[in-house]
Amino acid sequence: MSGFGKVTGFLSRFASRRTAEEEAEPVPTRIEPELVVPSKALKKFVAFLRMRTSPTLLDLGSVVGANIEYFGEQLGCRIFIGDIFADLDRFQRDHKLPELPAFLETRFPQEPESVDGILCWDLFDFLDKPSACVVAEHLMRVLRPNGALFGFFATSHPAEARFTKFIVADDSNLRHRPYSTPRMRRAVMQNRDIIKLFEGLRVSDSFLLHTNVREILFRRPDYLSKP
Amino acid sequence: MWKRDENVRPTAGREVPVPASQTGSPAAPVARGPELEGRRQMDAKDVVNIGKSIVVKGELFGSEDLTIEGQVEGKIELKDHVLTIGPHGRIKAEVFAKAVVVLGEVRGNIIASEKVDIHDNGTVEGNIVAPRVAIAEGAQFRGSVDMQRKPEAPNAPEAKKPEAPKALEIKPAAPASVGTKS
Numbered sequence: 001m002s003g004f005g006k007v008t009g010f011l012s013r014f015a016s017r018r019t020a021e022e023e024a025e026p027v028p029t030r031i032e033p034e035l036v037v038p039s040k041a042l043k044k045f046v047a048f049l050r051m052r053t054s055p056t057l058l059d060l061g062s063v064v065g066a067n068i069e070y071f072g073e074q075l076g077c078r079i080f081i082g083d084i085f086a087d088l089d090r091f092q093r094d095h096k097l098p099e100l101p102a103f104l105e106t107r108f109p110q111e112p113e114s115v116d117g118i119l120c121w122d123l124f125d126f127l128d129k130p131s132a133c134v135v136a137e138h139l140m141r142v143l144r145p146n147g148a149l150f151g152f153f154a155t156s157h158p159a160e161a162r163f164t165k166f167i168v169a170d171d172s173n174l175r176h177r178p179y180s181t182p183r184m185r186r187a188v189m190q191n192r193d194i195i196k197l198f199e200g201l202r203v204s205d206s207f208l209l210h211t212n213v214r215e216i217l218f219r220r221p222d223y224l225s226k227p
Numbered sequence: 228m229w230k231r232d233e234n235v236r237p238t239a240g241r242e243v244p245v246p247a248s249q250t251g252s253p254a255a256p257v258a259r260g261p262e263l264e265g266r267r268q269m270d271a272k273d274v275v276n277i278g279k280s281i282v283v284k285g286e287l288f289g290s291e292d293l294t295i296e297g298q299v300e301g302k303i304e305l306k307d308h309v310l311t312i313g314p315h316g317r318i319k320a321e322v323f324a325k326a327v328v329v330l331g332e333v334r335g336n337i338i339a340s341e342k343v344d345i346h347d348n349g350t351v352e353g354n355i356v357a358p359r360v361a362i363a364e365g366a367q368f369r370g371s372v373d374m375q376r377k378p379e380a381p382n383a384p385e386a387k388k389p390e391a392p393k394a395l396e397i398k399p400a401a402p403a404s405v406g407t408k409s
Contacts, residue, residue, distance in 0.1 A: 063369075065345075065362035072360060072374030080371040 035176045036169060040207045041215035043172045045117060045150045049075050055116035058142065060084045060123050060135075062165055070168045077117075080110065084123055084135070085163050101130040108138035115142045120151035121166050122213075124189065124197070132197060140200040140220070149201060149218040156212050157188050279315050287320075295331075306340070314348060327357075329366075336370075 049055045049071075057071055060082040071077045084107065091100045118139055124132050139149060167175040194216065195203065201218035208214055277283065281297035288304045295303075296313040303310060303322045310324040316331035326342045329349035337343055339357040347365035356373040 063362055063366065065360075065364065065366070068360055068362055068372050068374075072372055076374065078371060078373040081368055083369060 034178075037174050037176055037209065037211060038172055039174045039209075039215060040172070041150055041205050041217040042168070042174060044205055044217055045119075045148055046075070046171050048148045049077065049117050052116050054078065056080070056114060057117045057119065058082060058110065058115045058139075059119045061119060061121045062086060062163070064165055064167050066167050080115070082107065085126070088126060089163070097128070100128075101134045104131055104134045104138075108142060110142040112141050113144045116144055116147050118143060118147070118149040119166075120149060122152040122154065122164065124151060124194075125154045126163070136197045140198065143201075143220045145220055145222045147220045148204070149198070149220075151216055151218075153194055153214045153216060154188055154212070155208070155214060277316075312349070 049057070053076075055075065055077050056079075057077045058080045059067065059071075061067075062083045062085050063081050068079055068081075071079055084104070087103065087107065088100070091097050091103070120139070123135070127135060143149060162178040165177040165179060167177060169175050189197075191206075191214075198218055201220050203216060204219040205217040206214060207216075275289070275291055275293045277293065277295045277297045277299070279296045283297070283299045284301055286302045286304070287293075287299060290305070290308065292309045292311070293303075293305055294311040294313055295316040295318065297315070298317045298319075300319045301321075303318070303320050303324070305324040307325050309326045309328065310322060311328040312318055312331040312333055314330045318331070318333045318335065320333075320335045322333065322335060322337045323339075324337075325340050327337050327339050327344070329337075329343070329345045329351055331348075332350045334352045336353045337351065337355045337357070339355075341357070342359040342361070343355050343357045345351055345360075345362045345366040345368060347363040349363070350367040352369045354371045354373065358374060360372050360374060362368055
């Protein structure tokens with residue numbers, strides 16, 4: 001082998017090692033820009049809360065200071081922060097997702113019929129069926145008669161989805177801020193599956209947005225209240 | 228005959244300028260305006276600091292602003308003053324104060340008559356009752372926030388307030404255990 005060949009061979013070893021190292025490194029997560037998305041159901045949800053005096057709100061999303069200020073100062077709410085996404089993330093990282101339904105059984109300490117409004121955001125897009133059933137059952141338990149539940153349900157199945165913080169900009173606009181926890185979405189729920197999941201509630205309003213997301217507002221009928 | 232050295236005069240009410248090399252900040256100005264100096268003196272006088280190595284178990288009452296960098300377990304009551312939980316502060320207590328600023332960790336309920344402010348590295352596990360709550364991006368919080376507007380009773384007779392303690396007072400839990408971390 002010529003001297004030049006030796007040098008290039010020697011360098012190529014480094015080059016190949018470098019490539020392997022690069023492959024081993026975690027791919028930097030692409031931070032998507034924050035979007036302002038109009039919401040039709042949010043307006044109705046907020047209008048409903050405004051009618052109640054000192055309502056109680058359960059937010060299953062991660063803690064967002066702006067939302068607490070909005071609901072707390074403008075509506076005088078008492079807000080429970082659930083942050084089920086953090087639990088979901090933790091269980092996935094620890095490879096303990098089969099244990100998630102049992103854990104979720106303990107995550108709703110609220111009294112039955114004690115909550116006026118529930119913000120689910122897009123939580124059910126990320127839950128497997130057993131976990132979704134547990135959460136839905138508890139939400140129906142804690143929701144007051146005439147109470148409202150607000151959720152998003154995707155209609156398409158992207159290869160990869162990130163958790164999103166939904167920040168209330170005003171009564172009819174939400175800022176979507178993705179954050180860098182990659183996670184595969186499960187199969188998209190059909191309308192009938194969603195209705196079946198929340199069998200005790202009735203669909204008050206349903207909107208298909210330009211972003212191909214269904215916004216659904218559920219209400220708990222009066223007749224389901226305890227005698 | 229003997230002229231007293233200016234440097235050894237008592238410095239009551241005046242701050243001794245510290246050289247930049249001692250403060251650790253190269254850009255620390257030696258000469259300060261009288262306004263800033265006065266404010267610093269006021270702050271130094273009014274804020275009590277519980278240092279990193281201090282562990283308090285029991286009840287803590289006071290009538291001045293307090294910064295906690297150590298650990299407190301039990302109850303903290305600073306009804307008309309500001310409580311700051313510093314970045315190293317670890318609190319496992321019920322907290323009552325006018326305003327609470329959290330940069331460290333709090334496990335327990337917080338009741339503030341004015342505001343609760345959780346900074347980006349702050350953690351709170353418990354329920355918050357306050358008319359204003361600010362939670363920064365990145366802060367960790369688990370519990371409930373109650374900002375309900377309490378109706379004011381216009382003709383209600385004003386209850387006689389108990390006399391506030393004059394200074395910081397620590398009521399140790401039985402058995403008393405105020406000490407330093409090992």
